[in-house]
Amino acid sequence: SYYIRETYFVDQSIEPGKSYAYRVRATFANRHSEYSDTIYTRLTSVENNVLPAEFELMQNYPNPFNPSTTIAYTLKNGGHVKLSAYDMKGELVAHLVDEYQYAGSYAKNFSSETYNLSSGVYIYRIDVLNEGGNNIFHESRKSVLLK
Numbered sequence: 313s314y315y316i317r318e319t320y321f322v323d324q325s326i327e328p329g330k331s332y333a334y335r336v337r338a339t340f341a342n343r344h345s346e347y348s349d350t351i352y353t354r355l356t357s358v359e360n361n362v363l364p365a366e367f368e369l370m371q372n373y374p375n376p377f378n379p380s381t382t383i384a385y386t387l388k389n390g391g392h393v394k395l396s397a398y399d400m401k402g403e404l405v406a407h408l409v410d411e412y413q414y415a416g417s418y419a420k421n422f423s424s425e426t427y428n429l430s431s432g433v434y435i436y437r438i439d440v441l442n443e444g445g446n447n448i449f450h451e452s453r454k455s456v457l458l459k
Contacts, residue, residue: 331370333384349419350382363415364388367449369438372422376456380423383408383436383455390414391440391448397422397455398435405429408436424457431459 336348350373364386372381383395395409406427408420422436433456440449 349421364417367440369451369453371453372455376458378458379425380421381455382419383422384419385438386417387413387415387440391442394439395420396437400433405434429457431457
């Protein structure tokens with residue numbers, strides 16, 4: 313059985329308008345430890361450090377990548393998020409996210425092994441839809457898989 317404990321961290325050295333990346337390390341009773349995916353955030357002010365100031369799709373890291381990369385994004389408002397990857401022919405190769413998400417910062421791992429991808433250039437795209445189904449944010453970026 314597992315004991316799950318919530319832990320909070322307050323970074324006292326933050327500056328408004330800058331982006332930050334964090335990882336969490338979990339250490340188990342047998343002294344084995346694992347790291348989380350990277351969590352990205354951009355702060356609007358020191359007093360209001362919970363919600364991002366804007367919608368933003370960050371450049372994946374690392375890029376070029378092999379075999380996996382992290383795609384981070386921020387949502388200033390909640391909405392239905394669709395994050396997908398396409399090859400250079402415009403064909404869908406991966407649905408990474410397709411769900412409602414609240415305002416905040418997110419990161420998604422994109423693994424070439426999961427989707428059996430070959431070396432090449434891929435485009436990842438985010439669409440955020442409001443409750444009425446209207447697109448309130450969309451952006452695309454290019455990533456390179458080198459095997």
